[in-house]
Amino acid sequence: MSRYFTDEHEWIDVEGDTATVGITDYAQEQLGDIVFVETPEIGAELSAGDDAAVVESVKAASDVYAPISGTVIEANDALEEEPALVNSSAEEDGWFFRLSLTDKSELDDLMDEKAYKAFVDDL
């Protein structure tokens, strides 16, 4: 399994043709207390850059974009009951949705962990 990152502070775990997407620990820290997550419909076909999810903190709403193209095959239902999972476990239990990938070559444009860390250190 490989983990990729975007400059929109999403992480993507890829296993075969399936990608699990969430927001990074840095992102949850910036957003603060998360009170609601709207995940995409199963079966939705997303192109890279499409609105995929919405994450709401006490104060503000933020869009989460599809980091790569694919069809939504699963959403994290646990976030409905416990949106704060994104704060407590952003990069594990607080995942948002899973995609069946359309074009794996899109992964080439994403950062690896080291590059993302350097990106965040620069902010």
Next chain:
Amino acid sequence: MSETTDRLKQLPLGDWHRAAGGRMVPFAGYEMPVQYEGVMAEHLWTRENAGLFDVSHMGQLNLIGEGAAEALEALVPGNIYALGVGKIRYTLLLAGDGGILDDLMVTNTGRNLYLVVNGATKQDDIAYLQSELPSGIALHHLDDLALLALQGPKAAEALAKLDIRSTFPDGPVPGDLYFMEAGPFVWNDIPLGISRSGYTGEDGYEISVSAEHAETLAEALVALAEVKPIGLGARDSLRLEAGLPLYGHDMDADILPVEANLNFALSKARREEGNFAGAERVLAQYPRSADKKRVGLLVDGRQPVREGAAVVDANGAAIGQVTSGGFSPTLQRPIAMAYVPMALAETGTQILVEQRKKQIACAVTDMPFVPHRYHRKPKL
């Protein structure tokens, strides 16, 4: 540091906020702390203990001169002439057409009128007051003062631990003040202007102190077990729960006082005199003849509706607008303020808000969402 940040003004306590772990954001032209440990925790701390807020971005003004109260009354619908010494009134600065230019607190200090206006509007307010007030009335912008708010059910017991005395022999201590009363005090030779007031719905104080002594006072306050520093994020969610409108969001120059659900700010005597700016237009709506009204909304489900979202009818046509919305930490549910047509302003009315192409059901509700706990003077 970005260019934008460079142009932002610094509060007297700017470095102190950074040292205390405050995350700084631009607000009202200043760099201000939006949060320290987190909005939720800070909000709940203030509801249960006491929070210290730096509101030094707000404008502190003195109106000085014979007839200052009558002169100010030409621009506000509150009864200022009859305001007793040491009493505070909430009122509205109105344009000639009755539109709300700002909301403000006016204190009769006995020597002058002391005004606290919003930070984002203070320069416009000053220009308007200077152009409208008679030449005999002097307007002083007290921009060498900081303003700290101590808010929460433990604010009084916390402040009582500092040796703060009246500047008058045998005068009151801060704890003797009731809601909307103020006085001059001194602490370790530092003069303080203390008001029993605030914008969280809780008991508490607003303390005016010279910029050079602000840090000493802030340090002494947060050293108390009851007190933590609180950022703008929780200030916003606290005032939303308290049903208090925020200027520039829940009202502006296109909104009239009755529409803003601020009938209480139209003093009876002033309504009868009808001699304040925009009185004819404002009073034509009084008490319930406006087309729209600011109401509270209890939002179904867990997803907050936000400022700018449209209130829609059954056909999806926009009929109103959400002006503040967020998640209530106290109630653990989303709440909002919105303008709706008068016919939908009754408590219990079901309405729809459209956000990101999704319709969310809401119920019109009375405000405040969370009861006020002011330290009011007992009624005789």
